[in-house]
Amino acid sequence: MIVICRCEDVTEEDIIKEIKNGCTTLEELKQRLRLGMGPCQGRTCMMLALRILARELEKKAGEINLPKNRPPVNPVPLGLLAGEND
Amino acid sequence: MIEKADVAIIGGGINGCSLAYELSKKGKDVVVLEKNYLASGATGRCGAGIRQQWSTKENAILAIKSVKKFECLADELGADIGLRQGGYLIAIHDEEEMKQAEKNVKMQRSLGLEVEILDEQGIKEVVPILDVKGMDAIAATFCPTDGHADPFKTTYAYANAAMKNGAKIYRFTEVKDILTKDKKIVGVKTNRGEIKTSIVVNAAGAWSKEIAKMVGIELPNMPYRKEILVTERMKHIFDAMVISFKDGIYFSQQEEGQILGGIPSPEEKPGYHTMPTFSFLRHMAKTLIRYAPVLKHINVIRQWTGFYDVTPDARPILGEVDVEGFIQCNGFSGHGFMLAPMVAQLLAELIVDGKTSLPIKNLLLERFKKMKIERERSVVG
Numbered sequence: 001m002i003v004i005c006r007c008e009d010v011t012e013e014d015i016i017k018e019i020k021n022g023c024t025t026l027e028e029l030k031q032r033l034r035l036g037m038g039p040c041q042g043r044t045c046m047m048l049a050l051r052i053l054a055r056e057l058e059k060k061a062g063e064i065n066l067p068k069n070r071p072p073v074n075p076v077p078l079g080l081l082a083g084e085n086d
Numbered sequence: 087m088i089e090k091a092d093v094a095i096i097g098g099g100i101n102g103c104s105l106a107y108e109l110s111k112k113g114k115d116v117v118v119l120e121k122n123y124l125a126s127g128a129t130g131r132c133g134a135g136i137r138q139q140w141s142t143k144e145n146a147i148l149a150i151k152s153v154k155k156f157e158c159l160a161d162e163l164g165a166d167i168g169l170r171q172g173g174y175l176i177a178i179h180d181e182e183e184m185k186q187a188e189k190n191v192k193m194q195r196s197l198g199l200e201v202e203i204l205d206e207q208g209i210k211e212v213v214p215i216l217d218v219k220g221m222d223a224i225a226a227t228f229c230p231t232d233g234h235a236d237p238f239k240t241t242y243a244y245a246n247a248a249m250k251n252g253a254k255i256y257r258f259t260e261v262k263d264i265l266t267k268d269k270k271i272v273g274v275k276t277n278r279g280e281i282k283t284s285i286v287v288n289a290a291g292a293w294s295k296e297i298a299k300m301v302g303i304e305l306p307n308m309p310y311r312k313e314i315l316v317t318e319r320m321k322h323i324f325d326a327m328v329i330s331f332k333d334g335i336y337f338s339q340q341e342e343g344q345i346l347g348g349i350p351s352p353e354e355k356p357g358y359h360t361m362p363t364f365s366f367l368r369h370m371a372k373t374l375i376r377y378a379p380v381l382k383h384i385n386v387i388r389q390w391t392g393f394y395d396v397t398p399d400a401r402p403i404l405g406e407v408d409v410e411g412f413i414q415c416n417g418f419s420g421h422g423f424m425l426a427p428m429v430a431q432l433l434a435e436l437i438v439d440g441k442t443s444l445p446i447k448n449l450l451l452e453r454f455k456k457m458k459i460e461r462e463r464s465v466v467g
Contacts, residue, residue: 024257028123031130031238034342039318039387070388071362075318079382081371 004052005045007038015049019056026050026067036067039075088254090282091117093437094274096261096297097289098122099129100237100426101415103244103255105287107163108434110251117283118245118253119276121260125241127291129423131392133314133336133348133467134234135327136424137174138199139227141190141463144448145401145421146197148428151444155427156235165243168236168341172325175204175212176464177223179332186463187227194229201229213324215378221330234327234338237423264300264412271301271411285411285437292358292393294416301409306454307395307417308356312348312467313366315389317381319343328377329466335373336466345381348467349373356396362389394420400462404429404449405436413437414451420467 002012010033018032026049029035035049036042046066054061093109095102098120109116120126138153140146160167178187187203194201204211204226206218212228245255256278264286265273273282290297292309320343327338337347349370351363367389375382397403397417402425406413415433418425432442447453448460 025123027126031123031125032242037388039385041388070390072367072386072389075385075387077383077385078317078371078375081367081386082375082382083368083372084375084382 004048005033005035005038007040008034008036010035010045012052015052016056019053024057026053026064029053030067041070042067087256087259087279088117088281091115091254092283093117093285093287094119094281094283095287095289096274097127097291098124098245098255098257099127099289099291100125100241100244100423101418101429102287102289103241103248104426104430105289105415105433106253106255107244107248107251108430109437110248110253112434112438114438116248116253117281118248118255119259119261119274120255120257123257124245124255125238128392128395129237129241131314131390132237132423133338133346134237134340134423135174135232135336135338136234137232137327139174139176139190139194139201139229139232139464141186142401142460143193143197145462146194146199147444148425150197150199152425152428153231155431159240159243159427163243163247165239165246167240167243169233170235170325170341171231171233172327172338173212173228173230174232175209175326175328176227177221177328177330177332178203178225178227179222179330180224183332184225187225190464191227199229200231201227204228213326213328215323215380216328217377217379220376220379228326232327234340236341261297264297266301266409269409271409285413287413287415287433289415291416291422292395294395294414298414301412303407303409303412305403305414305417305451306398307403309358310354310356310394310396311359311391312394312420313351313362313370313389313391314346314348315367315370315386317345318385318387320345320384331464331466333373334466335370335377337374337377345384347374350467358393360391362391394467395422396420398454399460400465402429402449403451404433404446405451407451419462420465
């Protein structure tokens with residue numbers, strides 16, 4: 001068993017299963033598996049998942065679109081955003 | 087791609103997919119045309135809430151019936167939808183809001199809904215992390231059968247069940263034109279070819295206005311960007327969705343433990359702007375901490391935007407318009423997910439049987455011309 005997304009505990013097997021179920025984009029893998037939706041925001045897993053997707057769909061890695069980056073880049077405490085010094 | 091269908095639905099969000107299911111259950115050949123992937127618009131970006139506490143009787147009836155359907159949906163569709171009924175707690179801030187709340191509760195109870203008015207102590211019992219003084223609340227209404235479901239799981243559950251019944255769902259298929267003859271629908275033109283059909287359903291969310299223009303119909307809907315954030319996961323500490331009409335805030339703790347919530351930006355203008363803003367992040371963080379100070383230590387991990395498809399009375403537009411066979415299923419004004427199960431049933435009845443089990447007269451497009459409209463007041467986000 002190979003863990004791809006450590007934050008949300010998604011394995012290579014999970015990803016392959018969803019591709020067999022019809023997912024053809026990383027966005028759909030996010031929806032189905034919460035892939036890349038944890039604190040690291042996909043920095044660890046997204047490129048690995050992209051390669052798996054390309055391999056399974058017999059496409060080039062460059063033909064697969066990356067999901068939109070969503071701010072913030074790093075997790076930020078609510079208190080800091082609210083302007084509280086704690 | 088298929089060449090003809092009984093019904094072509096434009097939009098693969100919760101409403102398009104649930105309607106595809108209800109129609110396929112009634113034996114119709116249905117095709118769903120989605121320009122992106124399923125739930126890529128408002129559905130997949132929404133706050134996931136399911137609420138029955140409304141100010142207009144029609145919305146309350148629709149929502150109550152939708153919840154009854156949500157409760158049986160996992161069994162009916164054969165897939166988990168992540169339904170959790172932890173209730174909605176709606177803050178009451180002053181005497182004026184109290185008067186409206188009392189009126190709403192009376193109407194809601196007359197429909198058989200379990201809903202009560204909580205005092206300060208009651209609020210703390212339902213959501214212990216709330217600071218009632220910080221919220222500037224004097225009371226709250228609470229309905230324990232409100233809750234939330236997973237929009238991804240629910241949309242896919244409907245889509246998969248529809249496909250099992252023979253419905254076709256085409257992703258990455260954009261409708262370029264709607265074909266008519268003598269003011270009747272005869273087909274749709276997509277980037278992948280034409281489909282002959284006599285019925286087209288416009289369930290394109292914030293893009294419904296553009297779709298309607300293809301047949302010369304002007305919808306009053308306006309797209310409004312709405313922002314939302316999510317925190318890291320934490321231990322499960324509360325079940326209810328907390329909302330305030332005065333502050334516009336809503337937040338809940340989701341299945342996996344993350345806090346998800348939004349608040350409107352005061353200066354928001356209509357239009358297709360998608361960029362998330364820092365001013366939202368600040369405003370949301372400040373308000374959230376005022377409501378639940380303990381959350382100041384929790385990390386925000388992501389923010390994003392989506393659209394409300396807003397009508398002048400904040401209620402959906404359903405049913406047929408001037409062009410025969412052109413059915414509206416849009417204008418949900420931020421409540422499309424929670425109403426979808428019942429809306430899908432009603433529109434399937436309209437399309438197949440020619441009549442609906444609940445009246446939809448006040449939800450037709452023509453209400454904006456002919457009738458005095460009753461605005462839904464209970465809107466957040």
